[in-house]
Amino acid sequence: xxxxxxxxxxxxxxxxxxxxxxxxxxxxxxxxxxxxxxxxxxxxxxxxxxxxxxxxxxxxxxxxxxxxxxxxxxxxxxxxxxxxxxxxxxxxxxxxxxxxxxxxxxxxxxxxxxxxxxxxxxxxxxxxxxxxxxxxxxxxxxxxxxxxxxxxxxxxxxxxxxxxxxxxxxxxxxxxxxxxxxxxxxxxxxxxxxxxxxxxxxxxxxxxxxxxxxxxxxxxxxxxxxxxxxxxxxxxxxxxxxxxxxxxxxxxxxxxxxxxxxxxxxxxxxxxxxxxxxxxxxxxxxxxxxxxxxxxxxxxxxxxxxxxxxxxxxxxxxxxxxxxxxxxxxxxxxxxxxxxxxxxxxxxxxxxxxxxxxxxxxxxxxxxxxxxxxxxxxxxxxxxxxxxxxxxxxxxxxxxxxxxxxxxxxxxxxxxxxxxxxxxxxxxxxxxxxxxxxxxxxxxxxxxxxxxxxxxxxxxxxxxxxxxxxxxxxxxxxxxxxxxxxxxxxxxxxxxxxxxxxxxxxxxxxxxxxxxxxxxxxxxxxxxxxxxxxxxxxxxxxxxxxxxxxxx
Ligand code: F6P
Numbered sequence: 001x002x003x004x005x006x007x008x009x010x011x012x013x014x015x016x017x018x019x020x021x022x023x024x025x026x027x028x029x030x031x032x033x034x035x036x037x038x039x040x041x042x043x044x045x046x047x048x049x050x051x052x053x054x055x056x057x058x059x060x061x062x063x064x065x066x067x068x069x070x071x072x073x074x075x076x077x078x079x080x081x082x083x084x085x086x087x088x089x090x091x092x093x094x095x096x097x098x099x100x101x102x103x104x105x106x107x108x109x110x111x112x113x114x115x116x117x118x119x120x121x122x123x124x125x126x127x128x129x130x131x132x133x134x135x136x137x138x139x140x141x142x143x144x145x146x147x148x149x150x151x152x153x154x155x156x157x158x159x160x161x162x163x164x165x166x167x168x169x170x171x172x173x174x175x176x177x178x179x180x181x182x183x184x185x186x187x188x189x190x191x192x193x194x195x196x197x198x199x200x201x202x203x204x205x206x207x208x209x210x211x212x213x214x215x216x217x218x219x220x221x222x223x224x225x226x227x228x229x230x231x232x233x234x235x236x237x238x239x240x241x242x243x244x245x246x247x248x249x250x251x252x253x254x255x256x257x258x259x260x261x262x263x264x265x266x267x268x269x270x271x272x273x274x275x276x277x278x279x280x281x282x283x284x285x286x287x288x289x290x291x292x293x294x295x296x297x298x299x300x301x302x303x304x305x306x307x308x309x310x311x312x313x314x315x316x317x318x319x320x321x322x323x324x325x326x327x328x329x330x331x332x333x334x335x336x337x338x339x340x341x342x343x344x345x346x347x348x349x350x351x352x353x354x355x356x357x358x359x360x361x362x363x364x365x366x367x368x369x370x371x372x373x374x375x376x377x378x379x380x381x382x383x384x385x386x387x388x389x390x391x392x393x394x395x396x397x398x399x400x401x402x403x404x405x406x407x408x409x410x411x412x413x414x415x416x417x418x419x420x421x422x423x424x425x426x427x428x429x430x431x432x433x434x435x436x437x438x439x440x441x442x443x444x445x446x447x448x449x450x451x452x453x454x455x456x457x458x459x460x461x462x463x464x465x466x467x468x469x470x471x472x473x474x475x476x477x478x479x480x481x482x483x484x485x486x487x488x489x490x491x492x493x494x495x496x497x498x499x500x501x502x503x504x505x506x507x508x509x510x511x512x513x514x515x516x517x518x519x520x521x522x523x524x525x526x527x528x529x530x531x532x533x534x535x536x537x538x539x540x541x542x543x544x545x546x547x548x549x550x551x552x
Contacts (some may be wrong), residue, residue: 016503017379021078028074029337036468037066037442051319056309056486060323061473064442065330065410066338076137076319076331076456078501087500092315094120098278098507099373105312105507106274107281107492111307111485120276128274132286136271137297139251143212144183144293151245156212157216159189160202161290162232163216164224167253168192170283171216174291174303174356177351177484182294190290191232194224201229207248208239215252216287218279220259223516229263253286278507280361281492284485299481306485324490327472328497334410335384344402345388348415348434349479355414356388359491361400368497368511369504382502388412392433403440403465411471413438414487418478434473441469 016022041047041063051063058322067075090097094104104120109129117124142148158438161171169478172190175182182188189202203211213232217225220345228249236249243264251269252260260270271286283291284307292300319325334340343363345356367383389397391413402409415434419427444467450460499506525531525543533540 003036004280015379016082016501019078019081021074025071025078025333025337026467028071031180031538032068032071035066035068035469037064038444038467040066040068041442053316053323053326054127055313055321055323056306056489057476057483058310058323058486058490059475060326061475062326062330064438064468065333065472066468067330067333071333072320072326072329076104076332078318079325079329079334079497080476082501082503084497085499087496088315091496092118094118094125094276095243098505100505100508100510103507104279105281106276106278107278107284108308108311109303110273110277110282110284111311111489113144113308125274129217130470132271133297133301134255136286136289136292137300139271140289140292140297140300144186144296148212149191149248150209150211151240152209153244154207154209157185157207158189158211159212159214159290159293159331160189160191160206160232161214161216161223162191162228163214163253163287164192164222164371165365166279167216167218167222167225167287169280169354169361170287171290171355174283174288174484175294175353176354177479178291178295178299178303179351180479181296181299181481183296186294188290188294192224193230194227196231198227199235203232203235208236211249212237213235213250213261214289215254215260215265216289217253217256218273218277218282218287220252220254220256220263226263231359233264243516244530251289255290279509280365281507283358283488295388295481303481303485306480306482306487307489308485309482310486310489310493314489324493327490327494330472331410331498332492332501334408336380336409338408338470340384340408340410340470341381342409344394344398344409344411345386346394346411346413346434346437347388348391348393348413348430350390351420351479352414353390356386357387358488359388362491365509365512366506367502367504369499369502369506372503373505374503377428378502378504381503383498390432391437395433395437399437402469403444410470411438411441411469413471413473414475415473416476416479416483420479438473440465441467441471443467445467486537 048063050060052061091105092108093104095482096102096104106118106120106125109118109125112118112126114130116126118126143156149155168190175188191199191202195545215225215229233246236245246264246265247269248264249281252265254260254272255273255275257267257270261267271289272366273282273285278287284304288300314322314324345359347355364383370378372378402411413434414432444465447460447464450463497507525533533543
């Protein structure tokens with residue numbers, strides 16, 4: 001297999017909506033519109049055990065999705081027609097499937113075991129990956145056991161990670177998710193926002209002599225990160241008074257060695273990664289250095305093993321039993337054929353409180369695209385809006401809309417059979433809520449039942465739950481580094497499946513550029529005395545008002 005995307009099917013892909021499989025799904029959706037989850041379950045007593053799939057320690061129950069076996073067959077036919085198998089093979093073969101940036105997409109190499117060969121441009125990248133992992137492990141070990149000291153010889157007690165987007169959301173999410181396994185004597189803080197408050201609050205109360213900064217930026221050009229890194233440098237040097245302190249208090253994670261050197265970090269204290277790792281696919285690269293310091297190298301390797309187990313499954317399992325393929329296709333069904341514009345991610349695990357935020361970048365920066373790989377405007381809706389909160393908090397907030405609103409919101413419930421914290425009975429209560437929500441959404445409550453409970457007639461309509469609201473449930477035995485890795489890989493690959501169906505580039509992010517460019521011009525206008533403003537009347541007026549009232 002060659003590594004050029006141009007070697008992928010040379011013919012322009014036929015229009016998605018013109019494909020017979022797409023047409024068949026449309027007709028099917030219309031013909032089966034009346035078929036409810038209640039009907040589907042009534043017709044098949046085994047449905048809840050049949051419409052499930054399991055891999056890499058994750059159990060996926062998709063029986064509460066509004067699909068029949070016929071729907072699944074049509075979705076699988078669509079995947080075949082869109083060349084999903086070839087796209088998966090191309091990704092693993094190091095083809096430059098990120099066409100608009102002309103890059104390979106090899107986050108799967110970040111978790112490939114030693115000895116496996118994953119190549120791009122003729123080079124096996126796995127040895128480099130393991131070389132960096134070993135350097136990370138050596139460094140993490142020194143910080144964890146106190147051999148790495150600050151400029152005054154004090155041991156490091158605080159680790160502050162500076163980054164944004166993929167250089168922040170993954171590390172924050174993983175740190176929170178795996179806190180149970182983390183070294184409690186070390187404090188971890190994360191700075192991302194260019195709002196100075198973020199840095200000020202994250203460093204409040206910390207002693208610079210005991211603080212290590214990890215500056216994470218793939219490009220090392222990201223404005224927010226560089227501004228915060230300079231603030232950290234100033235904060236550190238104001239206390240430690242010597243430029244040489246930078247070497248003991250700053251390390252960097254980047255692909256840009258020159259940029260790191262310019263900032264003043266010795267490349268010996270830099271941990272590298274590669275252009276074939278997208279920012280939002282990088283939490284298991286050196287970007288995960290803070291995670292490794294927190295949980296230790298062995299747990300980090302366990303997490304990589306979880307990712308890898310899902311990679312192997314994705315690559316080799318038949319599509320009808322393939323978790324990421326099923327999740328991806330069910331998302332297409334809900335989005336494109338049932339008209340659902342969003343997906344709620346509802347982890348019943350407090351440790352996963354940042355998981356929805358992490359998924360927002362993974363899914364929406366990947367699949368929020370309006371142009372296909374053929375350069376033409378897509379004809380269908382692409383990436384849905386992901387959002388969510390941990391259960392049970394969400395139940396007392398937005399679940400009202402999920403149950404009785406006018407919009408269809410498919411839900412992903414995520415839970416664990418074993419608790420990480422006592423008491424067990426409270427964990428049972430948490431999980432009882434998870435199971436109850438999926439059941440209530442699917443089956444609702446009929447007017448007859450509401451009446452039978454003695455509800456006055458005038459209030460009956462208010463207390464009826466229509467049901468027929470789709471959800472999937474993902475269960476793992478326990479939240480561990482391994483199950484977290486598998487869970488993240490599941491979503492990564494489901495995103496890829498959907499991008500393949502829509503024929504979009506799930507690995508670029510041109511849509512973030514315009515705002516960045518305009519902010520540069522505007523920043524100059526805010527700094528200068530009063531240059532003429534040439535924006536639209538609204539932006540001009542906002543800038544003028546800000547200048548007048550900012551109090552300086
Ligand atoms: O602005 C979007 C983005 O490019 C993301 O894709 C990326 O994760 C983030 O910025 C941070 O980029 P970097 O790691 O280069 O600082």
